[in-house]
Amino acid sequence: MKLQTLARTGLLSGLLLISGHSFAAEESSYDRISFAVSAEKEVENDVLTATLFASQTGQNTNELADTVNKDISWAMDIAQQENKIENRTLGYTTNPVYKNGRVDGWQVRQNIELKSKDSKVLSGMLGQLQQKLRVQSIAYSISTEVRQATEESLISEALASFKNRAAQVQANMERSEYRVVRLDIQTGGNFPQPMFRGARAEGMMMADAAPTAPNLNAGKQKVKVSVNAQIELSAN
Template identity: 35%
Template sequence: MRYTLVITMMATLFLSLPSYAEDLNYNLYQLSVSAEDEIDNDIMKVTLLATHQASLSSEANKVVNKQMTSALEVLKKTSNIKYETGNYQTQPIYQNQQIAGWKASQEIELKSADFNQLSTLVGKLQKDLKISSMGFEVSKVVRQKAEQRLAVDALSQFKAHALLVQKTMGASGYQIVTADVNTGSSRPPIRYSMMRSEMAMASDSPGPAVEGGNSTINVSVSGQVQLTFN
């Protein structure tokens, strides 16, 4: 678990303001603390693309529709894999500023917690479809648990540093004026290797080799504390 701390002193006394405003803006310290941890990615996402070029748009669409229908038939027989079709496009292909053909394409996104099953399935679907993108993420349930745990750690650190400022400055006490809790995450570059579609069609490989890696989940707490002196 890693923590970071930023302390900014705000001890400006505004003499022109009423006394209650002076009390509010006097002996203020800005604290910023964050706690983070690396969490294993437990969800794999793959976007596949059905695409075909032909002289007629109807022919290009016909082939893409056939490829996608075939893929959906395979997916309907599987379990533990979520999928949904996405962007469908038909675009002209120009040559010498004239339409020389048409290209049709459609995406389908697959998502699963079973990396091996999804990888094997992708290998089968690569006979007709191409891999457009592949990624990994932390599931919502796992993320929420990590964020709750880190929030407790960050808030504890915020209180500990507020107490440290109090003791260091010789104050008799402190009170929290504001406190904001924010969450975030980042992922390192995805580590995986995959074959081109042509290679997959010519081999008996079950699919791309994958490694989910991890994501860094962080929770930050920032706010103001006011020192009190007797």
């Protein structure tokens, strides 16, 4: 019985010794290096988004709402006739107007959003709709398909830079090989770029002649891909 116990104890001790030695050898065989590389490209903005609003201020909320509803319906009927423009209605609000700390009237307001890849068509539409609506903001962005295609190209470029950097580190450290421990790919860019933001209308909107259609210039913005990596170098 004692011999069996001693044998088991010796076997267990041997396994622990071998396991501990292997783990220590594995841990001490590599040096870890962290670094980052990136690739970026300027891309033409190809989507224009405009927000317009109808607003009325006065005492009778029913009359105000009726006028705003008619103006928005009029604008949407016109916008929906152009198949190159996406359109949708946005928030609808009724807010009190204060004077000397007291409610002096009401303001009813609703927004619509127009989006298009054809700046000339949308510019003409804005000029037409400003007969009854006002422009709140105009912004350019990159379409989903252009952004995805650009990112795919930049990912390949960034990964090639990663391989070159890893090989450079390996060669300069005079190691025979390396292995990848961690590789994170991050994309960025494509934030809408505001071109125009109109003042908030506080009074009654005037039914005067429509302003001249805005002159729109898309411009460019950067799309960037970053690679954060960690590699392990062999011991020799």
